[in-house]
Amino acid sequence: MNSRERLLCALNHKEPDRIPLDLGAGCSCKFTGYFYVKLLDYFGIKEDLVYNHIPYQLVSASDKVLDLLKCDVRSATLHPIPQSESPYAKKWEDEESYYFTNGWGAQYRMPKEQGLYYDLVGSALQDAEDEEDDQTFIWPVPEKFPLADRKQLEDYQAAGFATTLSEQFGNGFLQQGPLMWGFENWFAMLLTEPERCTAFMDKLLEKKIEFYENIFETYGGVIDVCSEADDFGEQRGTFVSPKLIRDMILPYHKKLNDFIKSKGVPFMTLHTCGSVEAAIPDIIEAGFDCLNPVQISAANMSPDHLKKTYGKDIVFWGGGINTQSTLPNGTPEQVREETKRNIDSFAKDGGFVFSTVHNVQDDVPIENFIAMWETFQDNCKY
Amino acid sequence: MIIIGEKINGSIPSMGKAIQDKNEAYILECAEKQAAAGANYIDVCASVQEEIEVETLKWLIDLVQGITDVPICVDSPSPHSIVAALPFCKKVGLVNSVSFEGEKIDTIFPVIADTKWGCIALLCDDKGIPTTVERRLEVFDNIMQKAEEYKIDPSRLYIDPLVETLSTNGSSLTTFVECTREIKKRSPSVHVTSGLSNISFGLPVRKLINQAFMVLALGAGMDSAIIDPTNRDLLGLVYATKALLEQDEYCLEFISAFRAGLIGPKAK
Amino acid sequence: MSKIQEIQSAVETGKKKIVKELVEEALAEGLDPVDILNQGMIEAMGNIGEKFKTGEVFVPEMLVAARAMKAGVEILKPHLASKQDTSIGKFIIGTVQGDLHDIGKNLVAMMAEGSGFKVIDLGVDVSPEKIIETIKENPDCRVVGLSALLTTTMPSLGRAVTAITEAGLKNQVKIMVGGAPITQEFANSIGADGYAADAASAATLAKEMIAS
Numbered sequence: 001m002n003s004r005e006r007l008l009c010a011l012n013h014k015e016p017d018r019i020p021l022d023l024g025a026g027c028s029c030k031f032t033g034y035f036y037v038k039l040l041d042y043f044g045i046k047e048d049l050v051y052n053h054i055p056y057q058l059v060s061a062s063d064k065v066l067d068l069l070k071c072d073v074r075s076a077t078l079h080p081i082p083q084s085e086s087p088y089a090k091k092w093e094d095e096e097s098y099y100f101t102n103g104w105g106a107q108y109r110m111p112k113e114q115g116l117y118y119d120l121v122g123s124a125l126q127d128a129e130d131e132e133d134d135q136t137f138i139w140p141v142p143e144k145f146p147l148a149d150r151k152q153l154e155d156y157q158a159a160g161f162a163t164t165l166s167e168q169f170g171n172g173f174l175q176q177g178p179l180m181w182g183f184e185n186w187f188a189m190l191l192t193e194p195e196r197c198t199a200f201m202d203k204l205l206e207k208k209i210e211f212y213e214n215i216f217e218t219y220g221g222v223i224d225v226c227s228e229a230d231d232f233g234e235q236r237g238t239f240v241s242p243k244l245i246r247d248m249i250l251p252y253h254k255k256l257n258d259f260i261k262s263k264g265v266p267f268m269t270l271h272t273c274g275s276v277e278a279a280i281p282d283i284i285e286a287g288f289d290c291l292n293p294v295q296i297s298a299a300n301m302s303p304d305h306l307k308k309t310y311g312k313d314i315v316f317w318g319g320g321i322n323t324q325s326t327l328p329n330g331t332p333e334q335v336r337e338e339t340k341r342n343i344d345s346f347a348k349d350g351g352f353v354f355s356t357v358h359n360v361q362d363d364v365p366i367e368n369f370i371a372m373w374e375t376f377q378d379n380c381k382y
Numbered sequence: 383m384i385i386i387g388e389k390i391n392g393s394i395p396s397m398g399k400a401i402q403d404k405n406e407a408y409i410l411e412c413a414e415k416q417a418a419a420g421a422n423y424i425d426v427c428a429s430v431q432e433e434i435e436v437e438t439l440k441w442l443i444d445l446v447q448g449i450t451d452v453p454i455c456v457d458s459p460s461p462h463s464i465v466a467a468l469p470f471c472k473k474v475g476l477v478n479s480v481s482f483e484g485e486k487i488d489t490i491f492p493v494i495a496d497t498k499w500g501c502i503a504l505l506c507d508d509k510g511i512p513t514t515v516e517r518r519l520e521v522f523d524n525i526m527q528k529a530e531e532y533k534i535d536p537s538r539l540y541i542d543p544l545v546e547t548l549s550t551n552g553s554s555l556t557t558f559v560e561c562t563r564e565i566k567k568r569s570p571s572v573h574v575t576s577g578l579s580n581i582s583f584g585l586p587v588r589k590l591i592n593q594a595f596m597v598l599a600l601g602a603g604m605d606s607a608i609i610d611p612t613n614r615d616l617l618g619l620v621y622a623t624k625a626l627l628e629q630d631e632y633c634l635e636f637i638s639a640f641r642a643g644l645i646g647p648k649a650k
Numbered sequence: 651m652s653k654i655q656e657i658q659s660a661v662e663t664g665k666k667k668i669v670k671e672l673v674e675e676a677l678a679e680g681l682d683p684v685d686i687l688n689q690g691m692i693e694a695m696g697n698i699g700e701k702f703k704t705g706e707v708f709v710p711e712m713l714v715a716a717r718a719m720k721a722g723v724e725i726l727k728p729h730l731a732s733k734q735d736t737s738i739g740k741f742i743i744g745t746v747q748g749d750l751h752d753i754g755k756n757l758v759a760m761m762a763e764g765s766g767f768k769v770i771d772l773g774v775d776v777s778p779e780k781i782i783e784t785i786k787e788n789p790d791c792r793v794v795g796l797s798a799l800l801t802t803t804m805p806s807l808g809r810a811v812t813a814i815t816e817a818g819l820k821n822q823v824k825i826m827v828g829g830a831p832i833t834q835e836f837a838n839s840i841g842a843d844g845y846a847a848d849a850a851s852a853a854t855l856a857k858e859m860i861a862s
């Protein structure tokens with residue numbers, strides 16, 4: 001079985017020869033720059049870092065590293081061709097921090113001292129009071145992609161790898177709003193001014209479809225899995241009520257999923273952090289095939305419960321090791337023990353792609369990462 | 383009639399000095415007076431070196447917005463400065479301007495495509511201002527085609543057919559009038575505007591020429607102008623002409639403009 | 651239903667406009683502004699906090715309730731000013747150095763305010779020096795809440811607690827910590843006085859801290 005057959009088999013809820021592994025390719029299965037350097041040192045490889053997500057400081061892992069890790073999934077390296085000049089985008093710094101504003105007018109800051117990430121500190125519509133004010137927003141125009149880039153994914157598939165697109169246009173339907181109006185304004189608006197929210201999400205859907213049209217112009221027919229990220233949960237439950245997710249948010253995902261699948265992408269993943277258990281039936285209903293990152297440390301997200309209750313209807317892409325405590329702060333022994341336990345819970349009958357719960361961060365000791373990887377290798381065979 | 387107040391423009395010497403001296407009081411007064419005179423948009427043009435243009439525009443726009451709710455007409459020869467200045471505006475306004483010169487239209491149109499922003503478009507291209515009516519209308523057709531490509535509704539466009547200096551080009555007005563008539567025929571919902579003062583350059587008593595132009599242009603179908611709305615004579619002519627052209631039922635607007643003290647002899 | 655009960659229910663359901671009207675009516679009827687605040691609004695926020703803890707309501711419900719209360723307090727303020735300070739104590743709060751996440755921190759601030767604290771919000775990326783300086787400037791403050799969202803800024807939380815202890819301020823203030831990766835064990839290990847898992851528990855804990 002090659003990697004692609006292995007992944008597609010697991011996504012079809014059948015047991016392949018071994019559990020497919022995704023590190024460094026799928027949405028939120030990536031490495032931060034600092035950690036990637038540790039990994040390069042461990043393998044004794046020299047490489048230039050290619051950052052693909054500035055706010056989270058994530059890098060693109062090279063094929064060489066992914067081969068050494070025996071990963072089954074490869075992602076498209078996008079080279080976007082801008083279709084419009086952004087009135088918001090700019091970069092600057094002062095004595096204390098680095099700043100930038102992206103094409104959505106979201107302003108980010110990273111402290112120079114002890115800062116590891118860029119975080120949101122301002123947004124385009126933070127002072128907007130009504131729909132008329134909202135109309136001053138100037139939408140980013142979805143980029144196009146060089147037709148020649150198609151060859152990268154064709155080559156991956158020919159070499160037997162599964163392919164994924166791990167980028168998307170903006171954030172999800174629930175989570176783009178906070179980047180536009182600020183967290184508190186958006187979440188209050190969802191209750192008090194739902195029509196402003198739906199007007200925005202209507203437009204976002206239109207733009208996302210335009211983005212995927214551009215993607216498929218280049219990559220049509222050579223992507224096995226697409227993913228959309230939209231965080232629904234925090235540690236203890238969903239941010240908003242499951243009913244609101246069901247009635248207001250997921251119908252947009254459903255329409256987008258229908259469109260993407262009509263263009264020949266067989267599988268859709270939803271990346272959604274936190275305790276999302278209460279929303280899983282509706283997530284399945286909206287046409288998602290896989291759930292990521294499966295934050296097993298959050299409330300009601302224990303591997304056994306998830307597998308038993310939803311395992312037949314959704315693939316767990318993630319959930320391999322807790323990145324909030326065990327992977328960064330545990331001992332290698334604890335990492336081995338937890339990795340083994342999670343595999344035992346998730347593996348049966350396929351429907352499981354092993355990955356860390358979210359990106360591997362700077363503070364993860366290389367011994368812990370290797371302990372996880374070795375444990376996976378020892379226990380991945382069906 | 384859509385009036386774009388022209389006074390906050392750094393190329394006017396007194397305003398240029400105010401901008402250079404950061405004379406906030408002068409600029410605020412200018413903004414307030416134009417708003418009070420009924421301007422629909424307030425044009426803001428920095429006319430400074432490109433390196434400081436965006437920050438100067440921000441400063442001016444913030445000042446104007448601090449004193450009036452009248453939306454801004456963002457004015458710059460550089461399409462990139464215009465794009466950078468749009469987010470400073472708290473209300474949807476106008477872009478001044480695009481034409482078929484260089485990359486102007488291809489820079490501005492994609493940015494405003496999905497908004498409600500209006501845009502002034504000049505009928506000139508890389509070869510300059512076309513001399514014949516036919517050639518100018520060709521530019522017009524090209525602009526409309528671009529607008530359609532970006533799904534910009536004609537009603538968001540303010541076409542300026544351009545006026546040349548009458549003292550050097552005797553057919554300046556007739557060209558303008560023919561263009562205006564044909565534009566309104568081809569696309570009735572498009573607006574026609576003009577920054578008209580150029581017409582009287584090099585002639586004595588310029589305001590007489592400007593006033594006569596205003597009347598004739600309105601007669602041809604012009605429905606917007608970039609003028610000084612605090613100029614009572616010119617504004618009075620606008621109201622009077624609209625009434626005569628059956629565009630002011632029962633002369634109500636004319637009368638209320640008089641009652642509001644906007645036109646006619648100043649009350650003592 | 652009494653006017654105060656009406657206010658309570660309007661705050662709980664986040665009806666900002668109605669809260670404003672009801673508070674004005676209550677004042678016109680001669681009700682004691684302190685009662686309106688304590689029994690009408692603070693109690694409502696307490697109820698919302700309880701419901702949030704049990705998962706009956708979610709972040710948006712809590713946000714609109716807090717905003718409704720804020721609108722009511724704006725109307726009450728001039729009437730309270732003549733009386734003595736109605737707050738139950740000061741609460742210094744911030745996200746630690748290197749960390750810019752403020753959502754959880756803001757929710758805690760909101761619930762603490764809703765419980766009657768006067769909240770001094772230092773914002774995000776707050777240095778230990780800044781925290782110490784603020785504690786010294788507010789000798790009557792007895793609670794400090796510190797937040798970290800990232801596994802990578804958890805050490806920064808430890809450094810802040812150590813700095814406050816070394817500055818000899820632990821006899822003045824108690825420190826509570828929180829944030830997604832934080833646990834009771836971690837709180838103990840860095841010498842914090844308490845840990846709260848969510849915004850409502852944090853407000854309850856703060857009240858216990860000033861009572862002890």
